[in-house]
Amino acid sequence: MTVSTAVPPRVLTVAGSDSGGGAGIQADLKTMLALGAHGMSVLTAVTAQNSLGVQGAWELPAEAVRAQYRSVVDDIGVQAVKTGMLSSAALVETVAALLAETGAPVVVDPVGVSKHGDALLAAEALDSVRTKLLPVATVATPNLDEVTQLTGLTVTDEAGMRKAADRILAHGPRWVVVKGGHLPGEAVDLLTDGSEEH
Numbered sequence: 001m002t003v004s005t006a007v008p009p010r011v012l013t014v015a016g017s018d019s020g021g022g023a024g025i026q027a028d029l030k031t032m033l034a035l036g037a038h039g040m041s042v043l044t045a046v047t048a049q050n051s052l053g054v055q056g057a058w059e060l061p062a063e064a065v066r067a068q069y070r071s072v073v074d075d076i077g078v079q080a081v082k083t084g085m086l087s088s089a090a091l092v093e094t095v096a097a098l099l100a101e102t103g104a105p106v107v108v109d110p111v112g113v114s115k116h117g118d119a120l121l122a123a124e125a126l127d128s129v130r131t132k133l134l135p136v137a138t139v140a141t142p143n144l145d146e147v148t149q150l151t152g153l154t155v156t157d158e159a160g161m162r163k164a165a166d167r168i169l170a171h172g173p174r175w176v177v178v179k180g181g182h183l184p185g186e187a188v189d190l191l192t193d194g195s196e197e198h
Contacts, residue, residue: 011037012072014065014095015084015111016045016057023049024084040076042068044095045087059087062094069098082107083133089125096132108137108173112149126150135172142168143179157183161190162197169194 011032018024025041032039044065048056072078081104086092099106110129126149134140134150142164144155151167153160161178168176169192180188191198 008036008038009079010040010077012040012042012069012078012081013084014042014044014069014081014086015109016047016087017043019046019048020050022051028082028084040072040078042072044091045085047085057087059091062090065091065094066098069095073098073102078102078104080105080107082109084109085111086129086133087125089128092125092128092133096128096136099133099136105138106136108133108140110134110140110142110146110150112146130171134168137173139175139177140168140171140173141177141179144182147178155180155183158188158190161188162192165190165192166194 013025013028013032015028016024018026021027021030024047025043029039029041042065043060045057045059047054047058081099081102083095083099083106086095110133112126130150142150147164147168148154150171151164153164153167155161155164155178158180161180165176165178168178175191175193178190180190
């Protein structure tokens with residue numbers, strides 16, 4: 001009797017570590033496992049955080065991020081990549097260049113602010129996110145705070161989400177999910193490519 005073993009999809013997360021386990025690399029790997037994927041990681045930063053907020057963050061050097069990425073991609077390979085906390089222009093540009101040559105679908109979560117309001121992306125890195133990272137994204141997934149950082153728009157309703165999505169799409173991702181968890185009332189997310197909308 002032959003036993004077939006399905007090879008799980010290989011998914012790479014490029015993000016920061018959340019010591020509390022509620023976000024970052026830890027949350028990504030748990031989600032990948034729950035969905036049947038083989039999760040791999042490239043660590044970009046280490047944070048000290050818990051349910052109260054972020055008490056500290058320490059960025060890894062670009063060469064360490066590049067070495068981790070090459071180690072995984074060149075040997076194991078990837079079928080999809082998700083980015084999270086990249087914290088500085090140098091890391092955004094390093095990761096964007098790596099993604100551009102990988103050829104796998106990319107989900108860009110332009111992490112800018114923690115759920116407690118702590119800054120996780122340097123202000124000077126925003127232009128690099130717009131011009132380097134978003135153009136290599138298959139899907140960008142900003143929350144409303146990140147939409148404001150990237151576009152200058154303050155979104156308070158579904159019409160505002162559509163306007164924000166158009167501005168994000170103008171930077172190059174094929175799709176955008178504007179996460180509406182901070183809207184008043186019922187949370188509504190918007191998925192669009194500029195013509196099709198869900």
